[in-house]
Amino acid sequence: MxxxxxxxxxxxxxxxxxxxxxxxxxxxxxxxxxxxxxxxxxxxxxxxxxxxxxxxxxxxxxxxxxxxxxxxxxxxxxxxxxxxxxxxxxxxxxxxxxxxxxxxxxxxxxxxxxxxxxxxxxxxxxxxxxxxxxxxxxxxxxxxxxxxxxxxxxxxxxxxxxxxxxxxxxxxxxxxxxxxxxxxxxxxxxxxxxxxxxxxPEGYYTVPLGKAAVRREGADVTVLTYGTMVHVALAAAEEQGVDAEIIDLRSLLPLDLETIEASVRKTGRCVVAHEATLTSGFGAELAARIQKECFYHLEAPVRRVAGWDVPYPHAQEWYYFPGPARLGQALLETLEA
Missing domain, CATH: 3.40.50.970 (Thiamin diphosphate (ThDP)-binding fold, Pyr/PP domains)
Structure with a gap:
């Protein structure tokens, strides 16, 4: 290594x-x-x-x-x-x-x-x-x-x-x-x-496409995310003291529905996070899938945390990003719902 x-x-x-x-x-x-x-x-x-x-x-x-x-x-x-x-x-x-x-x-x-x-x-x-x-x-x-x-x-x-x-x-x-x-x-x-x-690892190895990874196990709420937002989610859960299960999708298509559904059925709550703008972002697809497959296990609506629906702001990009504070607030509100 x-x-x-x-x-x-x-x-x-x-x-x-x-x-x-x-x-x-x-x-x-x-x-x-x-x-x-x-x-x-x-x-x-x-x-x-x-x-x-x-x-x-x-x-x-x-x-x-x-x-x-x-x-x-x-x-x-x-x-x-x-x-x-x-x-x-x-x-x-x-x-x-x-x-x-x-x-x-x-x-x-x-x-x-x-x-x-x-x-x-x-x-x-x-x-x-x-x-x-x-x-x-x-x-x-x-x-x-x-x-x-x-x-x-x-x-x-x-x-x-x-x-x-x-x-x-x-x-x-x-x-x-x-x-x-x-x-x-x-x-x-x-x-x-x-x-x-x-x-x-040195040399040749592969990580299969279509398989998510559980980055943090938890019992209260599932966070579905990928890329940079995985690290934001880990920070948010730690700072807020939330027992969140954080799923790193890694592969958006093919999508690991088995891991996603198992986690949401366990926690009963779900927050989806991505850096892209909210409207028609990939989080909407995730929310729809969860609503269909895990409806009777949900204790609260699926919540999305994303970039604002504006052209990408140059000077204010750090306020555009969903950071630990914004994601942490969403986690707390989902637990209270």
């Missing part, structure tokens, strides 16, 4: 799988010589060569379209969209082409590709570098969508995603890339209740 940041774990996963399988190709804007804007691909071009890790023009539709063609003909491209906010020009390729190849060809072709994207805020990047668009991908049949919260999961799930026979949207919370921004904002110190590094 080695202590790694999330960036180091991503880089290690790519190196491991590129060494293991020469069909794996990495490309995107600035991922080659420069090593990526967040340095997730640093050193890969030098080790594996310019044919397997290379830079592209600023053309997201072209990047994704090229990867789809490669995947259909037997390669396993793992591409990077520099920020999740930049994927919109490629959304046609993702939703109309990559997601449908298996169905359109009656299984004659598959699309084994991964689209990596840094997601969420926390770097003062403004409204075009800080969005959380995961719900858009979960609405598209044929895509798998994952969003890990720690270095161990990010390495194992990235390897599993690259080896998956279908297209996987791999979202990486950039607030977790290197850990807390100490001194930048007092809210961050309250948000982060852990070390920026995590123990990661």
């Amino acid at each position: 080695t202590n790694m940041s999330m960036v180091e774990a991503i880089r290690d996963a790519l190196d491991v799988v590129m060494t293991k399988d020469d069909r794996v190709i990495v490309f995107g804007e600035d991922v080659g010589y420069f090593g990526g804007v967040f340095r997730c691909t640093q050193g890969l071009q030098e080790k594996h060569g310019k044919l397997r890790c290379f830079d592209t023009p600023i053309n997201e539709s072209g990047i994704v379209g090229t990867a789809i063609g490669m995947a259909a003909y037997g390669l396993r491209p793992c591409i990077e969209i520099q920020f999740a906010d930049y994927m919109y020009p490629a959304f046609d390729q993702i939703s109309q082409e990559a997601s449908r190849i298996r169905y359109r060809s009656n299984g004659d072709f598959t699309c084994p590709m991964v689209i990596r994207m840094p997601t969420g805020g926390g770097i003062f990047g403004g409204e075009t570098h800080s969005q959380s668009p995961e719900a858009l991908f979960t609405h598209v049949s044929g895509l798998k969508t994952v969003l890990p919260s720690n270095p161990y999961d990010v390495k194992g799930m990235l390897i599993a995603a690259i080896e998956d026979p279908d297209p996987v949207i791999f979202l990486e919370p950039k607030r977790l890339y290197h850990g807390p921004f100490d001194g930048h904002h007092e809210a961050e110190a309250k948000t982060w209740k852990g070390h920026p590094l995590g123990e990661v």
Whole structure:
């Protein structure tokens, strides 16, 4: 086991799988010589060569379209969209082409590709570098969508995603890339209740897609969340002294309904938390599923805690984020309901 940041774990996963399988190709804007804007691909071009890790023009539709063609003909491209906010020009390729190849060809072709994207805020990047668009991908049949919260999961799930026979949207919370921004904002110190590094096994291993993890066992209320908000939820439960069971979904599609339902039936209460805006966020899907499957076990309405329904605010991003105080208040109100 080695202590790694999330960036180091991503880089290690790519190196491991590129060494293991020469069909794996990495490309995107600035991922080659420069090593990526967040340095997730640093050193890969030098080790594996310019044919397997290379830079592209600023053309997201072209990047994704090229990867789809490669995947259909037997390669396993793992591409990077520099920020999740930049994927919109490629959304046609993702939703109309990559997601449908298996169905359109009656299984004659598959699309084994991964689209990596840094997601969420926390770097003062403004409204075009800080969005959380995961719900858009979960609405598209044929895509798998994952969003890990720690270095161990990010390495194992990235390897599993690259080896998956279908297209996987791999979202990486950039607030977790290197850990807390100490001194930048007092809210961050309250948000982060852990070390920026995590123990990661050396070499090859996988974490299965579609399986949630229980990060904290509890009896009074279930918190369903993912990515950065896992750490916010842990902080909120600790600060409020609430016996909360915190479920890290890790994989949004496929979704681990078995773990979710077992927890909600045990606690009888549920709070859903995510950084994305509230309306039509993935939390709405979770609330609907719980309402249907766990209705007779619920002691209170399912509550959602999310970003505000406003364009992403640059200067006020730390007030936009659902922090431990806002989530903690929701936990207390749910217990009192």
